[in-house]
Amino acid sequence: MILRLRQIHQDQIRAHVEAGYPAEACGIFLGREVDGVKIVERLWLADNRWVDPTEQTHRFLIPPEEVLVAEREAAAAGLEILGFFHSHPDxxxxxSNFDREHAWPWYAYLIVSVENGRATDWRVWELSEDRSAFMERRLEIVP
Amino acid sequence: MAVQILIPTPLRVYTKGEKVVTVEAGTVGEALRALTERFPELRRHLFNEEGRLRSFVNLYLGDEDVRYLQGEETPIPDGQTLSIVPSIAGGRR
Structure with a gap:
């Protein structure tokens, strides 16, 4: 699996996770999958809705009602939810194990490390079918 | 009665590619049981080791989260659609 983002999406994610720092920031990828390449067409920037704000430096939540709305919007545009991103501040x-317990296979999970307020490292992960581990996948940035 | 269950993209690989699965059920719990009996590989992605629905897996009857109705006992009116929707949670620790 490859996650293909446009440069403008990467710029938007960078701005979103840096603005959210030191809290975790998150969002949803809408697009289509062609031959194992997840092509992001639209970015859904979400608020971190983790209930206890004091824990938002190490926890994030996109509630199901928002995922449902995103899913319907995607379907109406002939797209689907391809995966999600979130930041790991510092x-x-x-x-993490917590990430693994809350994931499904197939989706692309992009994690952005944000150090001292700057997005530094970008990595894509996919959960194995037996739920035991995340495997690293390729991130492709196109113009 | 016949209930339509909407399968999210990542789980369609376990339903032979079907986006919508129709089962005979009167309640949400019966619908889930019928679904996972037909497609047993779905189980570990919907339920934890104790057999409970995973905390990030949510079921919607129309626009209503069944947790705020009667959970698995919620009756399914004829013609209603059941959606399986993940909440997305995680974090660095």
Missing amino acids: HPARP
Whole structure:
């Protein structure tokens, strides 16, 4: 699996996660999958709705009602939800056990490490079918 | 009665590519059981090791989260659609 983002999407994600720092920031990828390449057509920037704001430096939540709305909007445009992104403030761009427990296979999970307020490392992950591990996948940025 | 269940994209690989699965059920719980009996590979992505629905997996009857109705006991009116919707949670720890 490859996650293909346009430069403008990467710029928007960078601005969103840096503005959210030191809290985690998050969003949804809408687009289409062609031969194992997840092509992002639209970016859905979400607010971090984790209930306890004091925990938002290490937790994020996009509630199901928002995912449902995004899913319907995607379907109306002939697209689908391809995956999600979130930031790890002052922490490597690697999924935690908590991330793994809350994931499904197939989706692309982009994690952006934000160090001292700057987005530094971008990594894409996919959950294995048996739910035991995340595998790193390729991020492709196109004009 | 016949209930239509909308399958999210990542789980369609376990339903032979079907986006909508129709089962015979009167309640949400019966619909889930019928679905996972037909497609057993769905189980581990919907339920945890204790057999409970995973905390990030949500079921919507129309626009209503069944947690705020009667959970798995919620009756499904004829013609209503059941959607499986993830909430997206995570974090660095």
